[in-house]
Amino acid sequence: RDENKSVDTRLGEICELLRNNIDYYDWVGFYFKNGDKEELKLGPYAGTPTDHTIIPFGKGICGQVAVSNQNFVVPDVAAQDNYIACSITVKAEIVVPLFVNGENVGQIDIDSNTPDPFTEEDERFLEFINQNVAEIL
Ligand code: SME
Numbered sequence: 001r002d003e004n005k006s007v008d009t010r011l012g013e014i015c016e017l018l019r020n021n022i023d024y025y026d027w028v029g030f031y032f033k034n035g036d037k038e039e040l041k042l043g044p045y046a047g048t049p050t051d052h053t054i055i056p057f058g059k060g061i062c063g064q065v066a067v068s069n070q071n072f073v074v075p076d077v078a079a080q081d082n083y084i085a086c087s088i089t090v091k092a093e094i095v096v097p098l099f100v101n102g103e104n105v106g107q108i109d110i111d112s113n114t115p116d117p118f119t120e121e122d123e124r125f126l127e128f129i130n131q132n133v134a135e136i137l
Contacts, residue, residue, distance in 0.1 A: 007136060008044050014129065015046035018110070024117040025110050027086065030098070030133075031055065031062055032106035040066055040106065047111070050086040060084030062109055065095045069104045071123050075116035091115040096126040100134045
């Protein structure tokens, strides 16, 4: 591999690859814990730019996963109270935490314009992606 390629370049390529190859992945991005702050910061992503570049812990689906350390599958975003809308076209979302040495350092976030598209296969697949990402951080 090209050792000079930055981590952000590689993560951006992973986002593009996922978005371009899985038809119901419409927005794919990484959020990371922002230093010592109790908030997430948007990292590399593929899809429409979002205003939500900083998300406090506990807020929205992403902020809840920062606290719970658990996958969060949302079949219908309209049914969620604690949800931050990025685009009116989004119908469903999945967020899978990213662990480095057992510590929750961030997450991969996928938005879908298709209702209820995510299965346990997506969860296992995104866990596998994150395990590999953890190796290059
Ligand atoms: N919907 C997310 C916010 C991030 S956007 O999906 C890119 C949430 O509720 O946390």
